[in-house]
Amino acid sequence: MSDRQERDQTRVWMQQLPSGDVRVESPLYHADLPSMMAINDDAGADTAGGVALAELPLQAHLVIRGRAEAPGFQESLTQALGLQVPTRLSSVSDGSQTLRWIGPDEWLLTAPASQAFDIETKLRAALPGHVAVVDVSGGNTILLLSGLHARSVLKKSTSYDVSDRNFPLGKVVTTTMGKSQAVIRRVDELGWELIIRRSFADYLWLWLQDASAEYGLSVHE
Amino acid sequence: MLYIHCPYCEEHRSEEEFHYKGQAHIARPDDPDNCTDVEWADFIYRRDNPRGEHKEQWYHTVGCRKFFNAIRDTQSYEIKTTYKVGEQPDMAAGIVTGQQGSNAS
Numbered sequence: 254m255s256d257r258q259e260r261d262q263t264r265v266w267m268q269q270l271p272s273g274d275v276r277v278e279s280p281l282y283h284a285d286l287p288s289m290m291a292i293n294d295d296a297g298a299d300t301a302g303g304v305a306l307a308e309l310p311l312q313a314h315l316v317i318r319g320r321a322e323a324p325g326f327q328e329s330l331t332q333a334l335g336l337q338v339p340t341r342l343s344s345v346s347d348g349s350q351t352l353r354w355i356g357p358d359e360w361l362l363t364a365p366a367s368q369a370f371d372i373e374t375k376l377r378a379a380l381p382g383h384v385a386v387v388d389v390s391g392g393n394t395i396l397l398l399s400g401l402h403a404r405s406v407l408k409k410s411t412s413y414d415v416s417d418r419n420f421p422l423g424k425v426v427t428t429t430m431g432k433s434q435a436v437i438r439r440v441d442e443l444g445w446e447l448i449i450r451r452s453f454a455d456y457l458w459l460w461l462q463d464a465s466a467e468y469g470l471s472v473h474e
Numbered sequence: 475m476l477y478i479h480c481p482y483c484e485e486h487r488s489e490e491e492f493h494y495k496g497q498a499h500i501a502r503p504d505d506p507d508n509c510t511d512v513e514w515a516d517f518i519y520r521r522d523n524p525r526g527e528h529k530e531q532w533y534h535t536v537g538c539r540k541f542f543n544a545i546r547d548t549q550s551y552e553i554k555t556t557y558k559v560g561e562q563p564d565m566a567a568g569i570v571t572g573q574q575g576s577n578a579s
Binding site for chain 2: 342355359412413427428429434
């Protein structure tokens with residue numbers, strides 16, 4: 254038995270997803286986004302807003318670290334997830350799972366919440382050599398910013414160039430967002446995905462409300 | 475505002491994404507138990523303070539979170555080139571890619 258197998262046998266991975274009737278709150282729970290969605294509906298203004306915001310709460314977020322050039326690393330990761338390993342500043346998605354390049358030896362995977370533990374366990378078994386897989390689901394949340402003026406809001410919020418020339422579909426950058434930071438991914442022509450820290454979620458929610466006020470903000474599911 | 479080329483992201487990013495992390499290429503004494511106090515003090519405390527080109531460490535704090543090296547002119551603030559940890563500066567390439575002031579590199 255290899256050292257690795259021996260070590261894995263003696264370690265117990267923690268299932269971080271609460272079971273049963275434990276209530277889980279997203280980082281923006283206190284902002285009561287559903288009540289803002291109701292306001293949209295009352296006004297019949299679902300599409301009137303220049304900026305649409307939605308929270309994708311409580312997804313599985315896994316940080317994967319490893320040497321990209323290590324033998325078998327990329328192959329194992331691809332085999333375990335069914336996703337190609339994205340190259341510099343890009344992402345790969347199959348609709349349910351999305352893998353983002355964060356740094357030369359770091360990737361961020363998001364997936365439906367219920368899969369966090371299964372994927373974590375699967376990756377630990379599959380990845381060879383000196384690697385790390387960490388469940389950071391509790392530390393992040395995902396915001397989807399879309400609409401005709403979403404780009405204008407981003408221009409106010411980050412110093413990064415968000416023009417089509419510099420920011421094509423699928424590109425991922427970690428950069429400044431207001432006085433905090435975000436992992437920004439272009440998801441479609443008018444849509445951007447922001448992965449933000451739990452501790453800054455309230456600040457960025459206030460920031461985005463303020464930045465999008467002049468265009469009209471609508472909140473969606 | 476400096477516009478700094480990260481050798482890992484291979485892009486120019488704005489200065490607010492970075493942190494300065496002191497002089498680069500400082501070698502730790504091979505045998506700390508048996509080096510002189512002067513050698514140890516050189517390693518721990520004494521730093522160059524040149525007027526002109528200075529080899530520095532920078533950290534892409536908000537981006538890819540990697541340390542890299544830069545050669546910066548302390549008079550003009552011009553960054554001549556940036557290069558990965560463990561590499562030697564390529565000044566010829568640096569003049570071409572290090573100071574374009576745009577993302578088109």
